[in-house]
Amino acid sequence: MAAPSSEALPPAPPPSPDAGSGPGRTSGLGARLRSRCCVTVEPVVFMAMLALTLQVPLATQYIYQRAVEAMTSHWNLYINVGGFAVVLFSVTLLGAWSDRVGRRPILMMPAIGLALQSTVYLIVMYLELPVGFFLIGRLLSALSGDFSMILAGCFSYIADTSDRQSRTFRVAVLESCLGVAGMCGSIIGGLWSKAQSYTNPFWLVLALNLATVAYAFAFVPESVAAKQPSKLFTTQHYRSVYRLYSGGTLGLWLYALALFVVVTVHFGIKDIMILFELSSPLCWESDWIGYGLALEHLTYLISLLGLKAMQFCISDSGIAEIGLLSNIAGLVTFSVAATSTLMFTGYGLRVLGMTTTPVLRAKMSKLVGVTEQGALFASVACVESACSLASTVVFNSLYPATLYFMKGFSFLFGAALLLIPTGIIGFLGYRRAELQYHQFENLSQDAQTTTDTSIQNE
Structure with a gap:
């Protein structure tokens, strides 16, 4: 050997x-x-x-x-x-x-x-x-x-x-x-x-x-308490990332797909938002664009507070779904916005839109072991880098190509894409609930069997 x-x-x-x-x-x-x-x-x-x-x-x-x-x-x-x-x-x-x-x-x-x-x-x-x-x-x-x-x-x-x-x-x-x-x-x-x-x-x-x-x-x-000496330049590290997904659950792949779509839409909308606001019929000046950007960044804080409040009575999957619905509602409003009032209404509807990504990150983190967190979030970082390129290619190409029939079509397209993670999170949440129900049912049956056996023995 x-x-x-x-x-x-x-x-x-x-x-x-x-x-x-x-x-x-x-x-x-x-x-x-x-x-x-x-x-x-x-x-x-x-x-x-x-x-x-x-x-x-x-x-x-x-x-x-x-x-x-x-x-x-x-x-x-x-x-x-x-x-x-x-x-x-x-x-x-x-x-x-x-x-x-x-x-x-x-x-x-x-x-x-x-x-x-x-x-x-x-x-x-x-x-x-x-x-x-x-x-x-x-x-x-x-x-x-x-x-x-x-x-x-x-x-x-x-x-x-x-x-x-x-x-x-x-x-x-x-x-x-x-x-x-x-x-x-x-x-x-x-x-x-x-x-x-x-x-x-x-x-x-x-x-x-x-x-x-x-x-x-x-x-x-x-x-990391139990640190181990390890060479940096070795293919073992790449293989650990590969093993993470090749031996991972279906949920890990689906959550990664959901995150990819959500982040791609987020980056893509940011790329075209200012162009949409500068042109007719809105024709915003720099001060109005600044107000819009301030509201966009304020979404992070409001989503944080909303997530904390909702955690008392709603599951993480439910919070992610609410965030997606908030995002979709805002994008649909943007797609038909012909006045500043309607545009700011869209910003207001999206205030919970940033509750989705932290839920997805946390759920992916809970699906892997404590010794795989670095590999997981490194792969997530690569996914988000790919999102940046994908969003630039897709939305910056789609926006000028659809101006002639519907100026806000790109927002509507983004809203439609968000239906994919909405379905994924709903499916995985339903599957998890079914699994917990069957486990509870099996435990109840085992307990009843044990009780019946005890009665017979008496």
């Missing part, structure tokens, strides 16, 4: 009976973290998202200033596609690796990469180098996992340190941090760049990325 290869990783400990909660590898540590502090990785998500929200429009405007409009769209495409291709490689590697070596490295590494990216961007701006050098910064960030890895690491951390009952709300808190940071970044970036051009605000981007590294290093306790 051949000796085992030195490249092989030690076998991961078996999942606990409660695969989604903290027992097993992280139970004691998770309990200590929960009792010590309610805030852990939330500032990491907030600062990283704030930096990203500042960086993206500033970089696009700088490229537009240096190049013609057509070249701007081309360079944005090159930078995004190049980064996406590398992120697929790095995120799946780092996410599974973190299941063994811990979460803190994958919180700091991508933040360092993002800091290097902003440094490269600043050098290009000050030295007026060709805008193609932006691609170097993008690749440096992508190799370290990019913002997708920060999200995956933070969601994995929450899965490590929360129990099954609180996990959905903790995930929703993280997502609300994204919304608040996005709103702050939009306001700060717009006002600052208007006053002092694009270069000075980029120093804040660099400072926020460095602050994210420092916070993760100094204030985030490690959530």
Whole structure:
């Protein structure tokens, strides 16, 4: 028999009976973290998202200033596609690796990469180098996992340190941090760049990325208690992601599909919303567009509060369905909006639209073991990166192609797509209820049989 290869990783400990909660590898540590502090990785998500929200429009405007409009769209495409291709490689590697070596490295590494990216961007701006050098910064960030890895690491951390009952709300808190940071970044970036051009605000981007590294290093306790030495560059990590889905349940695949559709519609609607509002018959000015964006980001906070309130009397699946119905109602209203009043009514109907994604993330997390959370959320991050590309291709192509017969058709199309996750969540919720009923029925029959046997023996 051949000796085992030195490249092989030690076998991961078996999942606990409660695969989604903290027992097993992280139970004691998770309990200590929960009792010590309610805030852990939330500032990491907030600062990283704030930096990203500042960086993206500033970089696009700088490229537009240096190049013609057509070249701007081309360079944005090159930078995004190049980064996406590398992120697929790095995120799946780092996410599974973190299941063994811990979460803190994958919180700091991508933040360092993002800091290097902003440094490269600043050098290009000050030295007026060709805008193609932006691609170097993008690749440096992508190799370290990019913002997708920060999200995956933070969601994995929450899965490590929360129990099954609180996990959905903790995930929703993280997502609300994204919304608040996005709103702050939009306001700060717009006002600052208007006053002092694009270069000075980029120093804040660099400072926020460095602050994210420092916070993760100094204030985030490690959530993986039984860390194991593990090589980073090995195919074992990719195989662990493959095993997650190849041996996973049908529910994992269906929830992943539901998440893909929901996030694709979310990104796609954001891409065309401003174009819809700028043109006739709405003809909104920048101040009205700002009000709309503020309401869009406020949806994160209202959805968080709504989710917390509804959890007292509604199941997580029911909350996700309400979120989808809220989203569908808002999109249908947008599709026929010819006045500002109707447009704002659509925004109001969508206020619970962000309750769906935290439920889907939490449900997927509960279907895998405690030693697979990093691999799971790394794969989810890759799915969401694919959503960004898919939404750009689908909605940015559909919107101009359907203007001649119905300007709001893209919103109606998005609402129709959301019927897919609505059906998936309803089906899985029904199947789970049926399973619980049959288990209860079997237990009742066993108890009755035991009682009858006891009576006969007497």
